[in-house]
Amino acid sequence: DAKTTQPNSMESNEEEPVHLPCNHSTISGTDYIHWYRQLPSQGPEYVIHGLTSNVNNRMASLAIAEDRKSSTLILHRATLRDAAVYYCILSAGAGGTSYGKLTFGQGTILTVHP
């Protein structure tokens, strides 16, 4: 399975933008890049996902490098509620033998300071 590499932890101040990096140099052409976040004692929450183009939604933006070997999750204005573990995951597209199997790495612990 293609793996991802993320920093163990990052810190931010409230209302400032946060850029969470992820390296996935062995990504295959059909792998989607997913981001999830997890609060303590809760299941992961979907944040955003994309394939090749940059993506925006109400929670965040996903910037994908042209060679797709890295991506960055952007939280435009961090709030205290954004403090969580953020997971960058590669997911095989539909029809692939690994479809649906998410391999979670250690993720990035984001701390947001008031």
Place this chain on the structure above:
Amino acid sequence: GAVVSQHPSWVICKSGTSVKIECRSLDFQATTMFWYRQFPKQSLMLMATSNEGSKATYEQGVEKDKFLINHASLTLSTLTVTSAHPEDSSFYICSGPGDRNYGYTFGSGTRLTVV
């Protein structure tokens, strides 16, 4: 978006007993669901893929006789931890299948403590 309901949120059981955890898809039908386990300060590990109407597919190293999975309907998958032992204490999380718009939807998790 897809909603997955998981129950119970937490359970304490005695060593040697069995515990059933339910995972329901509330607004969609799921032929496939996924079960994960998370130990304290660790990441999620996929345990098995639950398949409606057929046998579950277990990941390497997961004992299928200990972690019984049943997916008898398109809206319900259950995980039964049989003859639980303290080392089975963990956070168990289920997930629905992927959606092109909403990614994968996870249940809220079940904290199992075996005493």
